[in-house]
Amino acid sequence: MAKTVTDVICPFCGTLCDDLEVQVSDDGTKILEVYNACAIGAEKFLHSQAKDRITRPRMQQEDGSYKEVSYDEAVEYTAQMLAKAKKPLMYGWSSTSCEAQSVGHEIAEAVGGVVDNTATVCHGSSLIAIQDVGIPSCTLGEVKNRADLVVFWGCNPSHAHPRHLSRYSIFPRGFFTGKGHKGRKMIVVDPRNTDTMKMADVGLQLEQGRDYELLSALRVAFRGEDLPDVVAGIPKERIYEAAEMMKNARFGVIFFGMGVTQSLGKNHNIDIAIMVTKDLNEFTKFSIIAMRGHYNVTGSGAVLGWQFGFPFATDLSRGFARYNPGETTSNDLLRRDECDAVFVLGSDPGAHFPISSVRKIAHLPSVAVDPHITPTTEISKLHVPVAFVGIEVGGCCYRMDNVPIESRKVVEPPEGMMTDTDFLARVRDRVVELKAQAPVGTQSTAEAQGA
Amino acid sequence: MAEYLIKNGFVFDPVTGVKGDKKDVAIRDGKIVDSVSSSAKVYDAAGKTVMAGAVEVHAHVAGPKVNEGRNYRPEDKLFGTRVRDSKDTRMTGGFSIPTTFKTGYSYAKMGYTVVMEAAMPPLYARHVHEEMRDTPIIDQGAFPVFGNNWFVLEYLKNNEVENTAAYIAWLLRASKGYAVKVVNPGGTEAWAWGLNCLSVNDPVPYFDITPAQIVKGLIEANEYLGLPHSIHIHANNLGNPGNFQTTLDTFKLAEGYKTNNKFGREQTMHHTHVQFHSYGGDNWGNFESKADAIMDYVNANPNLTIDTGNVTLDETTTMTADGPFEHHLTELNHLKWANVDVELETAAGIVPYVYSPDIKVCAIQWAIGLELALLAKDPMRCFITTDHPNAGPFTRYPRIMKWLMSKESRDERLNTFKHADKVISSTLLAGLDREITFYELAQMTRAGPAKALGLAGTYGGLAPGMDADVVVYDINPEGPFTGEDIERAFTDASLVFKTGTLVVENGRVINNGNKRTLWVDAKVNENAQVMRDVEEKFLKYYSVSLKNYEVQGHHYIPNPYAIEVDATSEV
Structure with a gap:
């Protein structure tokens, strides 16, 4: 016999899933099985059971x-x-x-x-950018219930926050998003063709370290001004296309990760990403959320x-x-x-x-x-x-x-x-x-x- | 048995009706008593003013938006950052959004012993409680926000008052909240789509209900439950020229309702920071005071209480669950904007703001706040606040008292504004000669707010049996004194007792007190429909599970003070 503990919180990443079920031995000393968690989360629970664990200082x-x-x-x-x-x-x-x-x-x-x-080595640059320009944001449940456009910039949740897409951002059916992922557009910006990028409706594989330029180009595009033919390795037509998608969203959100916080530009990248979000609130409703790690x-x-x-x-x-x-x-x-x-x-x-x-x-x-x-x-x-x-x-x-x-x-x-x-x-x-x-x-x- | 006797002070206490008589105040085991034994420790208050501990009815001092304000404004720590007062206190920092320790100490030094956190997003209730736990000395409660909550919108669309009440009872328990707060009813839900409701009749997108229906329904539910406090509202259309009409429309929604409670509360609606809602004109050029129209209504309608929301002319940090307003404000002053929309419940925004005496509108706002208090016929229904930190930090209360209690001090300020002539012609202040008395001050800051909160039996007075929150201020009410003397005396109290413990002596914090967290435990009949709705919404729409929602445990509320309400009825 074993008992099951429900609504368990996963102490691994910032997604903080709270729907895990953990099967525990009757005497409450051993974890037998972990349900609903991603591979990383499950491993953390099971690893605590390691026989060779250090138990004394x-x-x-x-x-x-x-x-x-x-x-x-x-x-x-x-x-x-x-x-x-x-x-x-x-x-x-x-x-x-x-x-x-x-x-x-x-x-x-x-x-x-x-x-x-x-x-200090992760989203500190985001915190500095917020001190410079503020941050329009929302809870993850708002994304689930309302978002019809989701941008992942410099992050790869498929691997780093594995249940993010299914719990909050892409797949779930929420109150105003009854069609789930079919009702959402997904834009991914990354120098790598990541597994998240492979799922995107629009994937912008930019030149490494050119995030600031591309974000700046979006602000230009929002205002309908002229762009050079290519910015950060992306042809201007694709930038205008992405900008129109963002402006026409009903409720949009940008998630960003270490790809922008700790690459060239650091807090300035986040600074302008927040200003992109603020600009978009002139046209529609937009939020921005940092993909926090621990x-x-x-x-x-x-x-x-x-x-x-x-x-x-x-x-x-x-x-x-x-x-x-x-x-x-x-x-x-x-x-x-x-x-x-x-x-x-x-x-x-x-x-x-x-x-x-x-x-x-x-x-x-x-x-x-x-x-x-x-x-x-x-x-x-x-x-x-x-x-x-x-x-x-x-x-x-x-x-x-x-x-x-x-x-x-x-x-x-x-x-x-x-x-x-x-x-x-x-x-x-x-x-x-x-x-x-x-x-x-x-x-x-x-x-x-x-x- | 701890006994204290505060001798020979000039006592001001609206609860016992004492108006400055020389009297002794006796304390035994945390309570006010008639007399104490000869072994009581005696404090001489001769030539000084004695009042009950002050009660803060509305301030944003704990929770997610306050903390976002702290974290995104390092510049707010440039001034007012201090080393520890003593080995038993913590280091402090911040001006408009002080750290929790500074919040507790600063209130205590001014003689405040109860402080209500004005807006708690229920999903973030743990955060609010963690901050209140770390705010020493003062007793605190927090008001969860209901005016844009999906349960409330759906129930009230169908006039389901009983279900609304059952949901309120459930949420007060889950969030350990104290009262029903309503912020920009319907408008904040509209803000989730970038929209707003600017009048009481603007329909809420999708939910097909108006702010008027929300407010009336919440009053009914509040009185159905018989909660200690009335609904506590921040109306639609805050901060806009000409909004006094929306404010009057909102006041009128409370007409015809009777109070139902066992706490001695007489109002059915408390309207907060009315200064922000008393504007005439239709643009910033012809912006003017409508404090007279507002106060005419308030004076004539005893079912209403208000607080002022006085502008203090400082650089501060505005923050409110009125999300669309903060967006409007950042478009106006172009300072950094933070916003959080909270699923199914509410939103919040933050923008720094500089109330400059050189800007006409700011000076008019300053005058309006003072006019409201000076035009109030019943000081038991008009309370002094700054809507901290929105119109200015709470640490400026003594300065507001100076302006209210000294015509000379406020005229000096009024006449030296850069645009003094325009300010004077757009306001009534120059023509108001009233000076608030010490007794009226005790009504506006002690007995009045305590009564409105349904806490009149415990706080805000010096009657035997009440909590021994007693303050001695170093000022002789028989005079002579200047405005500056008032500000100095009310900034650093000589003595502050909190539930019978001496916590402040000569303006220094000497003890962290015995802080309690107030919340309302309302019992209602089992309501299967509401519980089913709760389960469904958590399953489908919330991002946390129902079992992980309720705030429980010693590390959130180490010292709870639950006020019980029984709204069950025989079926």
Whole structure:
């Protein structure tokens, strides 16, 4: 016999599907089968069941080998590291719950740390563009119920957000979209002939790095002005055709991804994509939505926002919150040797940062909190494995359209494993103790100014 | 047993009718009491003003649009960012859209102990509650928006008031909401297609219902349930020259309805930020005040309460569930526009705005807000707000009090506008000599809003048995004092007690208090049709499943204060 847990939230990508069904053994310790999830989501659930999973913290020795330590020792090491540091970088936060993020921020405030999330190498440029020009947007259910034109720009949901097309954007039949995909037009813009592009009504395979030009050409076309014969490798007739489709849509939406946020032009690409959307609202109704990656990177930006006022790259080292991308962003801090300790939770910079940054982490006091073994845990002095959020413990997560959903606990974590919220709460309490003991003159700037 | 005695202050309390007499206020275990033992801690308030904690009836302080405002305006943090007050408080930042910690501390320092979040999109209710959880000290509730909700539109098209009421009860529980908020009824749904409803008779696309039908139906459903608050409306046609007529049309929709509640509430409609709805003229050139026409109606109709929405002449961040208005505004001022349409429920827009004293229209708006309060015959039905942050940040309340309480201060402002002559000729303010008294101020900021919210037994007064939210301001009401003295005194209270805990002393936050979240738990007869409709809409049209919709759990609402309403009837 087995029991089935329904309406399970998938803690993988920003699509945050909430219709999974998970079959669990009677004693509630084992996941037997995962239904409705995409291949990536199902694998995340099943991977949590791995026999060789690390269940206790481990400290890297000088010879590179690992020694198992207790959670108590891990808490002490982490608290000491953070309390002693002048400006620790506290990075990640995108694969954990909002409650954990909140406790992490308390620690950062107490030690004068810099809190940065994965947007720093992902949609940070989108956030900067929004600060420049705003963003007309909508929830994914609006797309499902109303959209008759969907544009995917620099993103490939067929692989990166596999259920996006079927749950929200292309296939579903909504209130005003009873014909499903037959009633929707699909435009895909990408330098590659991706699997998403292959489905498109209009595929614009532009020259790499020419997104800004093409977006700008669309704005020209909306106004009926003249274009050069070819822009970004696309003949002008096709640009006019796409522009007319967009203007004539009843409800349109642009989804965009890392193809535009981290290629040549960065935030300027998003800036003009938003202006394209704003222009279209002169003619019809149009929205634009970022295809956020991690399942709760959006939540990290939200919690940082209401607690400190900025969505990422938030420097608390002066006792008040500062934000200056390019200065307070993780890679800039690491490469300029501005931080003296690194704490990573809910992300894997070892796999995604430039090697010059990864080398710096390897040479600094460092703690990585992650259920998996990752390139980051391999270069950190201390690896603290924790229960999987969304599988072994619940917590609030924000979908790519900022909709908050409470994730579910499906099974018990392996015996004696801590959750990240519990671990962080213990580190916070210990940090507060250490800071209270610190002799005058060794306090962080925050403490000195606050006192 | 915690006992406090606040001695010898000049007490202003509309609930007990005390008008500035020298009296003692006694507190025991979080409540106001008649007397305390000799072991009570004594605070001397001689020469100072004592009032109950103030009650905020309408402010946008928590939730998705507030937070989008914070995140997309880093420039708002250039000023007003501060290190911690003490080891027990958090760092703060932001001016027009402060962080949650700053929101809690700033309200508390001004003596506000209850704050209502004015617009909660139900799908984002968790976000609203997470922010309120992180807003220290003040008790809060949030108003879910109903005026463009598909369930409501469909039920009311067929006059199904009982079903509407059952759905309201269900949604208040699911979102842990406090009252029925209506924003641009029908117009925001129209906005999903880029359209709007500018009068109470403009039909809503597809749904084939008018704003008038929505408003009347929601009043009926609200009174059917007997909720503590009335419907809380932001009418159609906000912000446009000549819109006072739409406002009067909206007021008239409430005529003929009787209140039904056990909370002592007397109004059937609360109209919010009326300043934005009191405009004459038909373009920005002949734009003028119609505060007199509006207040004539309000004064004559006791079934109405209003709040002002005073313009504070600051750079601020406008945000509203009136999606089409924000698009209109960005076309007007060309500043950055954010918008979110929310499936089946609502929408919201955000645009920064600079209310410049050098711009005629802004100065007229400033005058209209003050005129509304000065023309109000019953201060128990007219409350001071800035529709924070829309007409200005709530931290400017003391400045508004200065303008209302000192003719000299407001004339000084009025006469130094760049276009003073035009402003004076388009408004009534220069001819208004009234100065709001301390007692009237207590009505407009304490007893009045508490009563309108159905919370008169708990907040807004100093009668024995009420919550011990007590504020001491360092100003002698017997004078002499200047306008500046008023602003200073009401910015940083000398003492603030929140449910009997001293949270502010001499303008510094010393305790994070015992914050509660208010919500209304309305019981209705089982309604199979509504539950079937709910299940169907979630299955077919929502992007989240029904089981993942309801806000539950300690990490959203650690300290709930549920107000129960029983609207079940024998079948």
